[in-house]
Amino acid sequence: MITPLVEMDGDEMTRVLWQMIKDELLEPFIDLKTEYYDLGLKHRNETDDQVTIDSAHATLKHGVAVKCATITPNAARVEEYGLKKMYKSPNGTIRGILNGTVFRTPIIVKGITPCVKNWKEPITIARHAYGDVYQNVEAKLSAGDKAELLITKADGTTEKKLIHDFGKGAGIVQSQHNVNDSITSFARSCFNYALDQKKDLWFGAKDTISKQYDHTFKDIFNEIFEKEYKEKFELAQIEYFYSLIDDIVARIMKSKGGMIWACKNYDGDVMSDMISSAFGSLAMMTSVLVSPSGVYEYEAAHGTVQRHYYNHLKGEETSTNSVATIFAWTGALRKRGQLDDIPQLVKFADKLELATKQTIEEGKMTKDLALITSMTETVTLNSHDFIVAVRKKLETLI
Numbered sequence: 001m002i003t004p005l006v007e008m009d010g011d012e013m014t015r016v017l018w019q020m021i022k023d024e025l026l027e028p029f030i031d032l033k034t035e036y037y038d039l040g041l042k043h044r045n046e047t048d049d050q051v052t053i054d055s056a057h058a059t060l061k062h063g064v065a066v067k068c069a070t071i072t073p074n075a076a077r078v079e080e081y082g083l084k085k086m087y088k089s090p091n092g093t094i095r096g097i098l099n100g101t102v103f104r105t106p107i108i109v110k111g112i113t114p115c116v117k118n119w120k121e122p123i124t125i126a127r128h129a130y131g132d133v134y135q136n137v138e139a140k141l142s143a144g145d146k147a148e149l150l151i152t153k154a155d156g157t158t159e160k161k162l163i164h165d166f167g168k169g170a171g172i173v174q175s176q177h178n179v180n181d182s183i184t185s186f187a188r189s190c191f192n193y194a195l196d197q198k199k200d201l202w203f204g205a206k207d208t209i210s211k212q213y214d215h216t217f218k219d220i221f222n223e224i225f226e227k228e229y230k231e232k233f234e235l236a237q238i239e240y241f242y243s244l245i246d247d248i249v250a251r252i253m254k255s256k257g258g259m260i261w262a263c264k265n266y267d268g269d270v271m272s273d274m275i276s277s278a279f280g281s282l283a284m285m286t287s288v289l290v291s292p293s294g295v296y297e298y299e300a301a302h303g304t305v306q307r308h309y310y311n312h313l314k315g316e317e318t319s320t321n322s323v324a325t326i327f328a329w330t331g332a333l334r335k336r337g338q339l340d341d342i343p344q345l346v347k348f349a350d351k352l353e354l355a356t357k358q359t360i361e362e363g364k365m366t367k368d369l370a371l372i373t374s375m376t377e378t379v380t381l382n383s384h385d386f387i388v389a390v391r392k393k394l395e396t397l398i
Contacts, residue, residue, distance in 0.1 A: 003340055005332055006058045006297075007034035008090075010068025011041050012304035013312060013383075017322045018068045020384055021329060024391045029398065030333075030348055035062065039090055041071045045083050052090045056097035059297055063339060066332035067094075067299040068325070091289075094297060095129055099182075100289040101189035102127050103260070104272050104301050106279035107286060107327060110361045111375040115278040121258035123275050126193065126201075127268025128186040131178035134265055138174040141166045147173040176213070180220065187221045188292035190262045191229045191240070196290075200239045203262040204248030217264065218242060276301065281368055283321035288331055298331040300324035308383075319367035320383040326356050326390070348398075355394035364389045 009018060026032050037055035044051055059065040071077060072089040095102070105124040108114075141147060147163040163173055194201040203221055205214040225233075225240050233240055243251070245267060252261065263271055276282045285301035301324055308318040330349040337345030360369060363378040370380045381389060 002033055002342075003062055003064075003336065004033045004035045005336055006055060006062050006065035007036045008039045008055050008065060008067035008070075008299075009036065010039055010070040010304065012069075012071065012306055012309035013318065013320050014069040014300065014302075014304050014325060015040060016309070016312060017320060017325050017383060017387070020387050021322060021326055024387050025326065025352060025394065026329065028391075029394070030345065034066075039068070039070050041073065041077070041081050041083070041087075044070075044087055044090070045081065048084065049087050049090075049093070052093050053097065056094045059094070059098060060291075060295055063295055064332050064336045065297040066328050067297055068328075069300055069302060069304045071304055091299075092129075095289060098289060098291045098295055098297065099185050099293075100291040100295070100297070101186050101193075102129055102268075102287060102289050103193055104276070104285055104287045106276060107284045107323060107357075108279065109284075109357045111363075111373045112280040112284065112360070112369060113374050114280070116253060118254065119257040119279070121256060122279065123252065123255075123257045124197070124199070124260040125268055125272040125275055126186075126190050126260055126262040127272060128183070128263065128265050129268070130182040130186075130265065132176050132265040133174070136174050136176050138172065141171050141173060143167070143169050145170075149175070178213070178216075180216070183217055183220045184224065185292045186262075187224045188228075189290045190221075190260065191225065191233075192292065192294065193290050194238060194240070194260050195229075195232055195236055197260065198236055198238060200241065200259045201262060202241045202243075202248055202251075202259050204243055204245035204267075205264060206245055208244060214264075221262075272301075280372060281321065283324055283366075283368055285324055286327045286331060287324075296332070296335050298328040298335070300328050312383075318383045319380060319386075321366040321368050322383065322387055323356055323360075326387075327353060351397045352390075352394055355397055356390050359386070359390045359393050362393075 009015060035058055037051055039052055039055060070090045073083055073086050078086050103124050103126050106122045108122055143166060145166045149161040149163055151159040190201055205217045207215040207218045221242065276285045282302045287299050287301040289297040305320050308320045312318050330353050334346050334349035363375055364381055365378060366386050367380050370378050
């Protein structure tokens with residue numbers, strides 16, 4: 001019995017591209033078997049977001065999912081879609097259930113040159129998407145106020161530490177937290193993904209300054225590596241390297257690329273945008289959520305391309321880059337093929353990626369790439385025609 005892919009449909013222009021990709025690039029060539037979940041905002045609203053939870057549990061069951069970009073509603077979206085409430089990020093919900101880490105990797109093609117001239121291979125960002133500043137507690141303080149950290153221990157005793165005495169003037173204070181279980185899951189996901197990809201893993205924090213908070217990250221990573229992964233890394237001929245975050249950044253800038261760069265939450269948030277921009281475009285970046293138990297959920301790194309969708313609704317032509325969404329499908333199909341020992345599926349995923357790259361390298365591309373390419377002769381294609389061009393190239397490879 002063939003294990004299905006968990007398919008999570010999404011919103012707006014990426015939903016349109018999603019169907020085009022299935023119609024033109026997948027169903028004509030493979031017997032596509034999926035367990036379908038509609039994560040479009042309207043259906044999430046109809047199900048009180050239960051469909052998102054169900055899709056995540058299906059992913060735990062089947063092991064591999066592919067997800068279209070989805071809307072995380074703000075106040076304007078609540079009004080636009082007539083929502084019952086302001087639902088949480090689907091990615092956040094899925095990430096919480098899968099207990100996973102997000103790995104983002106730029107897609108490199110000839111003619112789209114990285115801003116950093118020595119970067120020859122893609123740099124994958126692994127972001128620990130829990131805690132830190134994203135779940136902080138903060139306050140503004142007036143002159144004369146005093147900020148203290150109060151710890152109530154399990155036995156009821158308390159410990160108080162002075163943060164700062166604002167006797168001389170007003171200021172601000174912020175607290176952060178993390179939990180060892182989440183850091184442990186982050187570490188294992190990073191080590192497992194490095195082995196899966198056969199790439200070196202780098203990790204950086206500021207343990208010299210943050211002697212307990214950041215040092216805990218360093219210690220957990222080191223302990224797990226020494227006990228569980230050191231021999232596996234040696235057999236795979238890859239390296240785990242830890243240094244201070246500022247040293248890691250300096251080394252990254254002078255490297256040729258090719259490593260997985262594990263980052264704490266804020267560092268990963270910032271550096272993933274730097275990496276995507278430096279390599280060309282967020283529309284040329286893959287994203288995969290990996291759980292420490294070996295569950296994979298693939299998607300594009302970008303959002304739903306709202307502006308293009310509104311133009312599409314007006315009947316206007318769009319030139320939306322579908323490459324990252326195509327690669328979400330190929331990543332999921334390849335992993336499904338690897339897990340189920342279906343080499344034909346792995347080969348198909350490889351050929352579809354090659355067809356996509358070769359289409360661009362022959363000068364056929366969407367408008368966003370035409371604006372940044374180093375090629376002198378290009379043809380700018382609309383959303384549908386680019387996918388059709390990829391299909392024609394794919395037919396020559398199969």
